[in-house]
Amino acid sequence: MAPFFVASYRLHLQRQAIETVVAAANLVDRDPISVALIERGEVTTPTEKFASTRLRSMGEELFDRQGKILDVSVISDVLLAPQFPTWSPVFMVERPVAPLVVSAILVASALLALWLNVFPAYLLIMSLSAVIVVPAVSQGYFSVAFVTAGMTALVLSFALCIRLLLALLGGRWGWCAVAQTLIRESIRLRISVSFIAIVLIALPLLPIFIDGSSPLRYQIQTFMSRSLDIAYVCAACMTLTLGCATVAFEIRDRQIWQLMTKPLDRFQYLLG
Numbered sequence: 001m002a003p004f005f006v007a008s009y010r011l012h013l014q015r016q017a018i019e020t021v022v023a024a025a026n027l028v029d030r031d032p033i034s035v036a037l038i039e040r041g042e043v044t045t046p047t048e049k050f051a052s053t054r055l056r057s058m059g060e061e062l063f064d065r066q067g068k069i070l071d072v073s074v075i076s077d078v079l080l081a082p083q084f085p086t087w088s089p090v091f092m093v094e095r096p097v098a099p100l101v102v103s104a105i106l107v108a109s110a111l112l113a114l115w116l117n118v119f120p121a122y123l124l125i126m127s128l129s130a131v132i133v134v135p136a137v138s139q140g141y142f143s144v145a146f147v148t149a150g151m152t153a154l155v156l157s158f159a160l161c162i163r164l165l166l167a168l169l170g171g172r173w174g175w176c177a178v179a180q181t182l183i184r185e186s187i188r189l190r191i192s193v194s195f196i197a198i199v200l201i202a203l204p205l206l207p208i209f210i211d212g213s214s215p216l217r218y219q220i221q222t223f224m225s226r227s228l229d230i231a232y233v234c235a236a237c238m239t240l241t242l243g244c245a246t247v248a249f250e251i252r253d254r255q256i257w258q259l260m261t262k263p264l265d266r267f268q269y270l271l272g
Contacts, residue, residue, distance in 0.1 A: 004092045004099040007085050012096050017045040018079055019072040027060065028067030037062065043079060050079040087137050089146070109160060116163040125156060143208055150204030158196055162187070175268040185249075186242050195238040202230050 021043055025033040036042045041056030042049060055062070055078055064070050084090060092098050113122035129152035136145040162183065169180040186192040206226055210219050 004088055004102075005096065007088060008093040008096045008099055011080055011083060011093055014045075014048065014050075014080060014083065015076045017047065018043050018050060018076040021045055022069050022072050022075050025063075025069055026067045027063040034063070034067070037075075043075065052078050052081075054078050086140075086142075109156060112160055112164065113156075116160065116167060118159065118163055121159070122156065125152060146207065147204040151200055154200045154203065158200065173268070178269055182242075182246055185246060192238055192242060195234045195241075199231055199234050203227050206230075 021033060022037065025031060025037060027034040027038070033043070036044065037055060038059045039056070040051065041053055042051045044050075055075065062069060062075065069075065084093060092102065110119070110122065113119045129148055132148045133145045136142070136148065166180055166183060169176045169183070206223055207219075210222050
């Protein structure tokens with residue numbers, strides 16, 4: 001995460017320098033900062049000079065009636081757009097806190113995998129993902145890297161959540177035993193895995209089919225809408241299939257007869 005943090009911190013310092021300079025501009029006074037901004041699209045900080053033809057085309061639209069900048073963040077965003085590294089997702093370097101949050105999530109997931117005794121498998125999946133992601137980024141295949149990283153995150157999240165759920169259901173209550181058996185049975189029958197696989201494959205592929213030329217808010221809305229639809233349909237179908245199949249199989253195989261002879265009432269069985 002060090003390269004991401006270094007890049008994000010550098011952009012953060014540049015953003016602060018640009019916004020500090022342009023905040024002092026006043027078009028009414030025709031100071032050098034405002035003149036350079038509307039005539040050449042330039043902003044000069046104590047250490048660097050930034051320029052953008054887009055800012056020059058915007059001209060006086062950047063200022064209000066009093067001659068002050070309407071929004072300094074717009075200027076910094078436009079000027080820093082070419083400074084973003086091509087090898088990194090924008091969200092990872094846009095703010096210095098992003099690499100720290102991602103690092104914290106990775107450390108937490110690794111510790112959870114270690115506690116659940118699945119760290120070797122966790123490390124293997126991460127290594128296989130890195131084998132694909134790193135060459136893809138270096139060769140400029142960012143879509144491949146993004147999809148691979150997304151699938152890896154979803155697979156690890158699903159596996160860790162299942163293991164954590166099984167660990168939490170290790171209590172002595174009857175419904176916990178029923179629920180734990182249900183989860184193990186669903187994994188053995190590949191019922192839940194089949195639906196989860198659809199979600200794991202479909203969600204990372206969604207951004208590829210979204211029009212990249214549309215505004216960002218529309219892209220986010222489209223992704224959220226389609227991803228929620230896919231997840232809802234898969235979850236609903238999985239719940240119906242798993243619930244009906246489990247009860248039917250237990251009645252067919254007469255497993256429920258053994259359960260009902262134990263100190264387990266019907267409510268606990270249905271709850272589990």
